[in-house]
Amino acid sequence: MALRLSREAFNHALKDLSKEYKIYAPIRLKEIGRFSETDVVRYGEISMVEEIVTDEKSHFSPKEILFPITQTLFYFTEEEYKEPKEDGKKIIIFLRPCDINGVKRLDQIFLQNGKDKDIYYECLREKVKFFMMECVEGFESCFCVSMDANKTENYAAAIRFGEELLLEVKDDGLMNIFQGLGKETNFTPEFIEENRVKVCLPDVNKITLELFEHEMWKEYSQRCIACGRCNFVCSTCSCWTMQDIFYDENKNNGERRRVWAGCHVDGFTDMAGGHGFRKNYGDRMRFKTMHKINDFKKRNGYHMCVGCGRCDDICPEYISFSNCINKVTKIVGEERKS
Structure with a gap:
């Protein structure tokens, strides 16, 4: 079913949906951005379509809804x-197609990576329906087309924003909500076909140990400051650690939380006895890069990175992950020729 409907009608549907659903979308949070008096766009609950930020990329991914920062x-x-x-x-x-594909990667990690599922992730995941926000232009740092993450069919409904809204509804449970609120029309969502940023991916079968020891990683030892921002804005990074919180009123009472962690952050590889791996920041960049475009691909048949470009946007040292991938590909090509 495809409909053309007014914003007022769509808001009416959101009001009905809110009785059964929590509804999340990219929203603008005033003056709490990276710099003084700047805004941040991240996911939060909405009640009206006017609250949704449609013309900017969210600085954080929607993964924090399914995989909370602290849980x-x-x-x-x-x-x-x-x-x-x-x-x-x-x-x-x-959410946009790249982020739906990001959730596909999280599903692989939490639900299909071995015989046991992550029950905490599964509990939230099975509740979710996606409203895909049509994305045909992308943003400055996006490279989703190169990562084959620009298209998806995994959504309950797709929406095109404008003065009026075009809506494709595929989920039977949602059709009753929107039935009669607009005029039937022909609408099939379109997808971006070309990004300004293009990435050439290496052949994982041609990657050798020499790449892991290449001097290119020394650049990142000098530039990276191990802040972990790239890990935390990424739609597919999924590492976490445990914390036991003891209450001041009674030190024998408390709660166990799992909290986001990241391979770039100090302490991530620390072990009992004080030993730690990858203390060099360039080694951490190598580990993340090769996991995103090599290890995951070998295990699952597709790359972990979806090309959302948030890591490029957030890095205070202006490290570009897309450039890093292209450097790896060039080196692999040179090794193959030699």
């Missing part, structure tokens, strides 16, 4: 533990 797994006392109460509402997320 209480259970509460404990001296004698027992219990899990938090589950929120009964389902979830709708407005």
Whole structure:
């Protein structure tokens, strides 16, 4: 079913949906950005279509809805533990094709990476329906086309924003909400076909140990400051650590949380006894890069990176991951010729 409907009609539908769903979309948060008096665009709950930021890339990905930055797994006392109460509402997320493909990577990691599923991720994931925001132009740092992440069919509904809204509804459960709110029309969402940034990917079968020891990684030892911003804005980074929080009122009571971690951050590889791997920042860049465009591809048949470009946007040292990939590809090509 495809409809042309007014913003007022769409807001009416959102009001009905909010009885059953929490609805998330990119929103503008005033004056809490990277620099003084700048805004940030990240995911938050909405009640009206006018709250959705459609003309800017969100600085953070929607993964924090499915994989929270900090998540209480259970509460404990001296004698027992219990899990938090589950929120009964389902979830709708407005997001672009690259981020839907990012969730595909998270699904692979949390649900299909071995015989056991991550039950905490699964509990949230099974509640989610995607409203795909049509994206035909992209943004300055995007390279989703190169990563084959510019298209998807995995959505409950697709939307084109304008003075009026065009909506394709594929989910049977949503059709009843939108039925009668607009005029039927012909609408099939379009996808971006070319980015300004182009990435050439290496042949993973041609990557050798020499690449891991190449001097190119020394550049990142000098430039990277290990802030971890690239990890945390990435739509596919999925590493986490555990924290036990003990309450001041009773040191025997508290909660266990899992918290985002990242391969660029100090302490990520620390072990008992004080030993740590990859203390050199260039080694961390190498580890992340080769995981995104080599290891994951060998295991699963597609690359982990989706080309959203958020890591390029957020880096305070202006390190470009897309440039890094192209450097790797050039080196692999040169090794193949030699």
